[in-house]
Amino acid sequence: MNHPYLPLTEQERRAMLKKLGLDSAEQLFAAIPAEIRDKARVELPMHTETEVKRIFTDWAEKNIPASRMVSFLGAGAYEHAVPAALRHLLGQSAFYTSYTPYQPEVSQGMLQAMFEFQTLITDLTGMDVANASLYDGPTALAEAVLLACQHTRRSKVLLFSGLNPEAEKVLHTYTGNLGIEVKSLPYREKRPDETAEALDNETAAVVLQNPDFLGRISAVEELSAIVHHMNAMLIVYINDPLSLALLEPPGTHGADLTVGEGQALGIPLSFGGPYLGFFAARKDLLRRLPGRVVGETVDLDGKRSFVLTLQTREQHIRRERATSNICSNQALCALAAVIYLALLGPEGLKETAAAAVRNSRYLFKELTRCPRVEPLINQPFFHEFPVRVPGDLPAITSRLQAKGFLPGFSLGDYRPEYSGGLLLYTSELRTQEEMDRFCNTLEGLL
Amino acid sequence: MMTMKKKTPSLLFEESRPGRRGFLPPTTNLPETGEELIPPGLRRRAPLRLPELSEMEVSRHFTSLAERNFGVDQGFYPLGSCTMKYNPKLLEDLAELPGFKGLHPLQGEETVQGALALCYYAERVFAALTGMDEYTLQPAAGAHGEQTGLFIIKAALRERGEKERNVILVPDTAHGTNPASATRTGFTVRTVPSSPEGIIEPAALEPHLGPKLAGMMLTNPNTLGLFEDRILEITALIHRHGGLVYYDGANLNAILGHARPGDMGFDLVHLNLHKTFATPHGGGGPGAGPLGVKAHLGKYLPVPRIISTQDGYNWSYDFPSTIGKVKGFWGHFSVVVKALAYILSLGGEGLQQAAEDAVLAANYLQKQLKEDFNLPYDRPCMHEFVLGGVKKPASGIRSLDLAKRILDYGIHPPTMYFPLVVAEALMIEPTESVTLELLDYFGQVMQEIAGQAREESNKLKAAPHSTPVRRPDEARAARNPVLKWRADSSVDPE
Numbered sequence A: 001m002n003h004p005y006l007p008l009t010e011q012e013r014r015a016m017l018k019k020l021g022l023d024s025a026e027q028l029f030a031a032i033p034a035e036i037r038d039k040a041r042v043e044l045p046m047h048t049e050t051e052v053k054r055i056f057t058d059w060a061e062k063n064i065p066a067s068r069m070v071s072f073l074g075a076g077a078y079e080h081a082v083p084a085a086l087r088h089l090l091g092q093s094a095f096y097t098s099y100t101p102y103q104p105e106v107s108q109g110m111l112q113a114m115f116e117f118q119t120l121i122t123d124l125t126g127m128d129v130a131n132a133s134l135y136d137g138p139t140a141l142a143e144a145v146l147l148a149c150q151h152t153r154r155s156k157v158l159l160f161s162g163l164n165p166e167a168e169k170v171l172h173t174y175t176g177n178l179g180i181e182v183k184s185l186p187y188r189e190k191r192p193d194e195t196a197e198a199l200d201n202e203t204a205a206v207v208l209q210n211p212d213f214l215g216r217i218s219a220v221e222e223l224s225a226i227v228h229h230m231n232a233m234l235i236v237y238i239n240d241p242l243s244l245a246l247l248e249p250p251g252t253h254g255a256d257l258t259v260g261e262g263q264a265l266g267i268p269l270s271f272g273g274p275y276l277g278f279f280a281a282r283k284d285l286l287r288r289l290p291g292r293v294v295g296e297t298v299d300l301d302g303k304r305s306f307v308l309t310l311q312t313r314e315q316h317i318r319r320e321r322a323t324s325n326i327c328s329n330q331a332l333c334a335l336a337a338v339i340y341l342a343l344l345g346p347e348g349l350k351e352t353a354a355a356a357v358r359n360s361r362y363l364f365k366e367l368t369r370c371p372r373v374e375p376l377i378n379q380p381f382f383h384e385f386p387v388r389v390p391g392d393l394p395a396i397t398s399r400l401q402a403k404g405f406l407p408g409f410s411l412g413d414y415r416p417e418y419s420g421g422l423l424l425y426t427s428e429l430r431t432q433e434e435m436d437r438f439c440n441t442l443e444g445l446l
Numbered sequence B: 001m002m003t004m005k006k007k008t009p010s011l012l013f014e015e016s017r018p019g020r021r022g023f024l025p026p027t028t029n030l031p032e033t034g035e036e037l038i039p040p041g042l043r044r045r046a047p048l049r050l051p052e053l054s055e056m057e058v059s060r061h062f063t064s065l066a067e068r069n070f071g072v073d074q075g076f077y078p079l080g081s082c083t084m085k086y087n088p089k090l091l092e093d094l095a096e097l098p099g100f101k102g103l104h105p106l107q108g109e110e111t112v113q114g115a116l117a118l119c120y121y122a123e124r125v126f127a128a129l130t131g132m133d134e135y136t137l138q139p140a141a142g143a144h145g146e147q148t149g150l151f152i153i154k155a156a157l158r159e160r161g162e163k164e165r166n167v168i169l170v171p172d173t174a175h176g177t178n179p180a181s182a183t184r185t186g187f188t189v190r191t192v193p194s195s196p197e198g199i200i201e202p203a204a205l206e207p208h209l210g211p212k213l214a215g216m217m218l219t220n221p222n223t224l225g226l227f228e229d230r231i232l233e234i235t236a237l238i239h240r241h242g243g244l245v246y247y248d249g250a251n252l253n254a255i256l257g258h259a260r261p262g263d264m265g266f267d268l269v270h271l272n273l274h275k276t277f278a279t280p281h282g283g284g285g286p287g288a289g290p291l292g293v294k295a296h297l298g299k300y301l302p303v304p305r306i307i308s309t310q311d312g313y314n315w316s317y318d319f320p321s322t323i324g325k326v327k328g329f330w331g332h333f334s335v336v337v338k339a340l341a342y343i344l345s346l347g348g349e350g351l352q353q354a355a356e357d358a359v360l361a362a363n364y365l366q367k368q369l370k371e372d373f374n375l376p377y378d379r380p381c382m383h384e385f386v387l388g389g390v391k392k393p394a395s396g397i398r399s400l401d402l403a404k405r406i407l408d409y410g411i412h413p414p415t416m417y418f419p420l421v422v423a424e425a426l427m428i429e430p431t432e433s434v435t436l437e438l439l440d441y442f443g444q445v446m447q448e449i450a451g452q453a454r455e456e457s458n459k460l461k462a463a464p465h466s467t468p469v470r471r472p473d474e475a476r477a478a479r480n481p482v483l484k485w486r487a488d489s490s491v492d493p494e
Helices: A010-019 A025-029 A049-061 A084-090 A108-125 A137-152 A165-176 A192-198 A221-229 A241-245 A283-288 A315-321 A331-367 A393-402 A432-445 B055-067 B089-095 B113-130 B142-159 B177-184 B202-208 B231-240 B249-254 B295-300 B333-369 B399-407 B436-455 B457-461 B474-479
Strands: A156-160 A181-185 A203-209 A233-238 A257-261 A277-281 A294-298 A304-308 A384-388 A421-425 B134-136 B167-171 B188-192 B213-218 B244-248 B268-270 B291-293 B305-309 B312-316 B385-388 B425-428
Touching: A010 B333, A010 B436, A025 B333, A049 B089, A049 B113, A049 B333, A084 A331, A084 B055, A108 A241, A108 A277, A108 A294, A108 A304, A108 A331, A108 B055, A137 A156, A137 A165, A137 A203, A137 A233, A137 A257, A137 A277, A137 A283, A156 A165, A165 A181, A181 A192, A192 A221, A203 A221, A221 A233, A233 A241, A241 A331, A277 A283, A294 B474, A315 B177, A331 A384, A331 A421, A331 A432, A331 B055, A393 A432, B089 B333, B113 B134, B113 B291, B113 B305, B113 B312, B113 B333, B134 B295, B142 B177, B142 B213, B142 B244, B142 B249, B142 B268, B142 B291, B142 B295, B167 B177, B167 B202, B177 B188, B177 B213, B188 B202, B202 B231, B213 B231, B231 B244, B244 B249, B249 B333, B291 B295, B333 B385, B333 B425, B333 B436, B399 B425, B399 B436, B399 B457, B436 B457
Parallel strands: A156 A181, A156 A203, A203 A233, A233 A257, B167 B188, B167 B213, B213 B244, B244 B268
Antiparallel strands: A257 A277, A294 A304, A384 A421, B134 B291, B268 B291, B305 B312, B385 B425
């Protein structure tokens, strides 16, 4: 068989077999018991490039992507304007076809980009150190909780209500298997006493998402004092790092760990993945970080160089004593985030976040003017907010969809008490005209 | 790679100049500034130190970084256990289709029928190729697949009322992730020594076959590139003593179309889509690690699962025995798109041919190299083989020196010092993405280097000679960790 992905020709294969003193390729597999080999053939046709393209285009066209609708759907995955240059720079195959940079001499490009990523994440979050990324936000949170339990030698975690449900579910899977107790706390308004009461000397960490799943922004400072008073750790979860362009970073307020989902930094929605987990910590937790970390050093000639470092934490050295089993990072997604942040710069990032906030206030005002549409919160919010819509929400949703709107996340699926609730996200991409049209259309359906 | 002498790229932060910008975000005509809508007490006061650069500078920066990086497109990459095969360009294009790329994970099922159909089909194809019954696409990577599989083993034992079973066996040749994942999920790890022939003999399991046995993790072929030919006895033995057997799919590329883990008796299998199915490694990720199980473990798989009904495809959370969710949303969708496109491009026959070519190339190289290098397990190999350093080297020459010298020939070095059972290990996996000329060239290079190791050891000790940096000081990096840029403390780039 001669195939574009298989460079060896039939003739070359025969010559190679001959050199090995073999008559057929079958003999290469002689170590496999015959009863296994007999069953291994899989009937699956081969396709030309044109055919494969057609098959996948058909699948793609059976979807109606959010990017083609006027979308108000966020809830943990956020569409933003992505500079055209990003795709071109990220698409250089010296980046995407490389492996983990174990040979620093030929990996300085990726290593430097990861060092830049770590710097950018520490700047955004106000933390001391960051790793070179993890699978996604929810798994980064699970890693943070495990770190806190190991560090404090305690096994209880408190979660404030308002944590992204995906992150909460993943956290429960991890903790449930390791005997870590997870307790929920009601949304923290100005009731620090309640938090203090829930904290005991078994509590390893308190987890707060800010802005929370419903978009609410809260002050972290006093909470941090309460948590630290009990020698527990404060973990802040960030769902859209663009919020950090406008909000005081958790590091300033004494967060011990700030982790989250970095998808909003130039990574496409892609039906949920791959995304980008980030993980930032206080300096003294450096040697407990999970995953890859890049450090600066010098080479034989004294030139600045970058290397994977602190590898003695990792599985390929420590095996069963490693700080984590993770042996990859989301390097290419982290690289996308670096390119995105480099292109946007401080002004671009602030303007983007501010435009999203401005849009959310406008839509909130316009929507709550509609008869019987009620706000579900009365706190300041970022670029996302919940309202209750009267009537049959699934029916309204599908009529809105028919008119080209993706109306948001239905909160009844998340918590029964929010039944009839709709969580709406307004990116900087939404225009006043689109929002007006959405409000008018919705009003017409009520 | 162009050879013209170029300036070492500075860091983004060093290139920054106040006032430059690389993008104008969309504007609206709403009156407020947005920032003012944040209550003053919550507003950011800390400075935001992102770099300020024009689009041109950002383009040059990342282009020059790419020039300082080596991927499969740049040259031969025989990095053992990593399966650095060619990443077909078509795969990248397909993942970029707007109907995939612009799809929000929480859209209503009626608007994502194509994506659900694709995932459902991918699960069936993975199952057929590995001889398993049911699949989840959630795990983000191989190690994450292992963790998911171990959670499932735990759940199954718990439901059987056998919580006291907490020992996971791993061979001494296992990837480091195996023991790390087992510890991470609350198991105790016991290491099983391999025989002088480099494989696991059933007798080696005997001391561990008791009421505490939870299961065993194995990769086959193992990391020495040898097929565990007693595998049917091993899996039967573990089963007889109440354990489950986990297949680490890292080395599946050797046997596609020639042997299926399901037929070897494995209960769980993870795939490394970035190895076996040609999706790019991305400089360390994202990969994907779908997990397959035999029918008896299907009920424990993560939720939601895709179910097919007469109305189309739906998400279902209705699996009461599930271990729950292991990742946000549904997994690395675009990686699954690429892997499936690769599979359909090759078909069953093409995949079988790919495995044959990979094994043929490895044996061809092994034969060429064993004259000059130690080959501790001298028998036909599968997709990779492990050398134990060069024969009769000048004093002080180590495999690290050989590897660094290989860089001077435009080739990525093999995996070094793994597996641990071989001293001075160099683990070589050519994959099927080779030409005969390339294999012969690599053979010559290695022969030349072996000669230098005997007669010109200084050349090796000082290698590499042609790379942008040479042997960065890793000890210094670990002793005094500098993990971010600071204007005052950075070393001079030149």
